[in-house]
Amino acid sequence: MTWKIMRWVARxxxxxxxxxxxxxxxxxxxxxxxxxxxEPSRILLSLxxxxxxxxxxxxxxxxxxxxxxxxxxxxxxLTQPVARRSVFWGYWGGIGGPLALSLLVGMGLPMVFYLAxxxxxxxxxxxxxxxxxxxxQIFLGIALWLxxxxxxxxxxxxxxxxxxxxxxxxxxxxxxxVIILASAYPVEKIAVGLSFLNPLDLVRLLVLMQMDVAALMxxxxxxxxKFLGSAWGTVTAVLALMVWVVFPTFQAAVRFQRxxx
Amino acid sequence: xxxLLLVLMMVVxxxxxxxxxxxxxxxSAPAALTVCPTCExxxxxxxxxxxxVGATVYVLGGVYRESTLVVRKSLTLIGEDNPVLDxxxxxxxxxxxSVNGFRIEGFTFRGSGISFMEDQAAxxxxxxxxxxxxxxxxxxxxxAIYLESANTCVVRNNTIRGPGRTExxxxxxIHVWSSYNILIEGNHLxxxxxxxxxxxxxxxxxxxxxxxxxxRYGMHFMFSDDNEFRGNxxxxxxxxxxxxxxxxxxxxxxxxxDNWGGASYGLLLKEIYDSDVEQNVFRRNTVALYVEGSxxxxxxxxxxxxxxxALRVLGNSMGMSFMYNNVxxxxxxxxxxxxxxxxxxxxxxxSAYVGYDLNRDGYGxxxxxxxxxxxxxxxxxxxxxxxxxxxxxxxxxxxxxxxxVLLPSAIEDDRPLMGRIVWSKSETSPSxxxxxxx
Numbered sequence: 001m002t003w004k005i006m007r008w009v010a011r012x013x014x015x016x017x018x019x020x021x022x023x024x025x026x027x028x029x030x031x032x033x034x035x036x037x038x039e040p041s042r043i044l045l046s047l048x049x050x051x052x053x054x055x056x057x058x059x060x061x062x063x064x065x066x067x068x069x070x071x072x073x074x075x076x077x078l079t080q081p082v083a084r085r086s087v088f089w090g091y092w093g094g095i096g097g098p099l100a101l102s103l104l105v106g107m108g109l110p111m112v113f114y115l116a117x118x119x120x121x122x123x124x125x126x127x128x129x130x131x132x133x134x135x136x137q138i139f140l141g142i143a144l145w146l147x148x149x150x151x152x153x154x155x156x157x158x159x160x161x162x163x164x165x166x167x168x169x170x171x172x173x174x175x176x177x178v179i180i181l182a183s184a185y186p187v188e189k190i191a192v193g194l195s196f197l198n199p200l201d202l203v204r205l206l207v208l209m210q211m212d213v214a215a216l217m218x219x220x221x222x223x224x225x226k227f228l229g230s231a232w233g234t235v236t237a238v239l240a241l242m243v244w245v246v247f248p249t250f251q252a253a254v255r256f257q258r259x260x261x
Numbered sequence: 262x263x264x265l266l267l268v269l270m271m272v273v274x275x276x277x278x279x280x281x282x283x284x285x286x287x288x289s290a291p292a293a294l295t296v297c298p299t300c301e302x303x304x305x306x307x308x309x310x311x312x313x314v315g316a317t318v319y320v321l322g323g324v325y326r327e328s329t330l331v332v333r334k335s336l337t338l339i340g341e342d343n344p345v346l347d348x349x350x351x352x353x354x355x356x357x358x359s360v361n362g363f364r365i366e367g368f369t370f371r372g373s374g375i376s377f378m379e380d381q382a383a384x385x386x387x388x389x390x391x392x393x394x395x396x397x398x399x400x401x402x403x404x405a406i407y408l409e410s411a412n413t414c415v416v417r418n419n420t421i422r423g424p425g426r427t428e429x430x431x432x433x434x435i436h437v438w439s440s441y442n443i444l445i446e447g448n449h450l451x452x453x454x455x456x457x458x459x460x461x462x463x464x465x466x467x468x469x470x471x472x473x474x475x476x477r478y479g480m481h482f483m484f485s486d487d488n489e490f491r492g493n494x495x496x497x498x499x500x501x502x503x504x505x506x507x508x509x510x511x512x513x514x515x516x517x518x519d520n521w522g523g524a525s526y527g528l529l530l531k532e533i534y535d536s537d538v539e540q541n542v543f544r545r546n547t548v549a550l551y552v553e554g555s556x557x558x559x560x561x562x563x564x565x566x567x568x569x570x571a572l573r574v575l576g577n578s579m580g581m582s583f584m585y586n587n588v589x590x591x592x593x594x595x596x597x598x599x600x601x602x603x604x605x606x607x608x609x610x611x612s613a614y615v616g617y618d619l620n621r622d623g624y625g626x627x628x629x630x631x632x633x634x635x636x637x638x639x640x641x642x643x644x645x646x647x648x649x650x651x652x653x654x655x656x657x658x659x660x661x662x663x664x665x666v667l668l669p670s671a672i673e674d675d676r677p678l679m680g681r682i683v684w685s686k687s688e689t690s691p692s693x694x695x696x697x698x699x
Contacts, residue, residue: 169652172648172651176648187642191647208650216570220646
């Protein structure tokens with residue numbers, strides 16, 4: 001049943017003009033970057049900015065609007081003899097699948113064509129698409145949580161935007177403040193530690209470490225690389241991202257399960 | 262006559278230098294010996310002993326393992342069919358001591374000894390003058406060419422490739438200590454500790470060498486005044502080029518490329534006075550030009566492209582003129598830890614300049630401040646680099662565009678150019694610029 005709902009939701013999502021524009025936007029920009037810029041590292045850096053700024057925002061707002069627009073239909077589904085669990089996971093996969101798909105088509109496809117000539121950059125490209133998909137899943141999870149935590153869609157949107165801003169800007173501001181305040185101490189490890197807690201920072205640093213620009217981060221990059229290079233570091237990075245994917249989604253699942261609509 | 266000619270050939274001086282020909286050292290004996298493994302003289306040591314002063318020793322192809330050879334008289338050594346002098350990884354190969362007039366060409370030196378107590382070299386010239394070292398190959402030596410109180414020497418067109426080991430286990434390709442009137446030209450140096458190392462060297466020219474893939478510096482010199490470095494290429498070195506404690510140095514038309522790494526510099530200047538850095542190209546270095554404690558520098562007509570930092574000036578540098586440079590596409594254009602500006606930045610083209618030119622005179626109407634707020638943060642708090650390419654960095658950039666008061670003013674170009682400066686090869690001042698109309 002979960003599968004059936006998922007397919008149905010996915011079909012509905014894929015038909016909406018939002019997801020179409022989202023895909024077209026990425027496709028157009030990727031092709032433009034690949035055509036007009038020459039250096040692969042520069043193109044990937046530009047795409048990284050898109051992944052960090054646009055993907056979370058669009059995933060969040062799109063998921064929130066879709067969930068609120070289909071609120072009545074969700075209610076209707078719940079009156080049928082269908083397990084709540086199936087409905088939730090159906091919506092989760094039905095939205096998350098197309099979001100991932102549009103990144104694969106919008107960014108992955110041009111990359112496949114372009115990076116065929118720059119094979120050494122292929123792992124980096126793959127890492128970025130993977131990072132983008134992971135981020136969209138994280139923000140889908142947050143959207144699901146908010147959609148079932150608030151009745152008022154405006155409130156949910158407002159809180160969603162606040163969360164997005166916090167992760168995108170405020171958290172980095174916090175890191176900067178810590179660095180400045182604790183500048184008398186060896187603060188690199190703390191900064192690296194803090195960056196592991198924010199999925200946006202983590203994805204950004206994971207990508208940047210594979211690029212030449214890592215050299216500009218000096219000692220901090222060395223600390224990050226050393227930690228990441230150790231078994232503990234890899235486990236921590238994967239774990240940190242997984243927690244961000246899993247935790248909000250499960251919170252949402254629990255809320256949905258208990259919610260008195 | 263023949264002998265005289267040979268003697269004259271032997272002491273051919275580098276252009277424009279005056280050479281004393283010590284006639285007492287050059288007897289009239291006809292002098293040409295041939296050494297080869299199957300010849301009458303099969304040992305190079307024997308040949309060197311038997312050769313009269315001023316003789317020419319022809320060494321034919323073959324491998325010569327004769328531990329350390331010492332030459333104490335003026336000689337010309339010509340290698341034919343690439344004779345190999347092998348140090349077997351144990352000792353110095355050839356030492357020239359207290360000689361006026363020595364010439365060696367066409368040899369391959371390989372495998373000099375490694376020592377932590379002394380600098381073992383493949384070819385050492387000590388307390389001598391008027392020497393020519395050309396067209397030789399040096400492979401896998403500790404130090405390759407070591408000039409020690411050797412004046413008026415020419416090191417030309419040699420290929421020197423080191424073993425590429427760690428800093429402790431490799432020496433310098435060309436090491437010059439306490440000498441003057443040296444010409445180092447057209448050599449290809451790679452995989453040593455430092456490519457060219459000069460200490461207490463004056464009035465010398467280092468021209469058109471390629472120095473690459475060294476463990477530490479492509480070139481390193483200190484306490485060396487009045488030297489000229491032109492047309493060299495320094496690339497892919499662990500730490501780039503570092504020059505220190507010297508005066509009146511002219512660095513022009515060199516290329517500093519791909520010195521990329523956590524602590525790499527294209528060109529590091531430390532306590533360099535009254536020197537010129539002109540028309541060089543700095544491309545893809547972590548820090549292209551680093552200036553510390555250097556006064557009265559002229560940095561003119563260089564191209565800084567795609568570096569991490571194009572320019573880093575510490576506050577203890579004064580009186581630098583930074584003019585007519587093209588600063589293109591660098592992550593950080595300029596950075597300083599000083600709160601005030603003691604240097605002049607004028608007439609540069611900065612690709613990050615967003616100003617306008619209403620009166621169309623070729624100069625931007627608003628000053629350019631190449632040091633952004635984020636650059637300053639990174640300068641003051643290096644750990645802040647962790648926010649590189651983060652949305653916050655872009656937010657800061659946007660904020661300072663809205664509120665220019667946020668921009669640090671320690672570095673400011675009052676007359677930024679609107680277009681890239683194009684230099685024609687033969688001129689010493691900008692001829693045709695897309696924007697500049699003097």
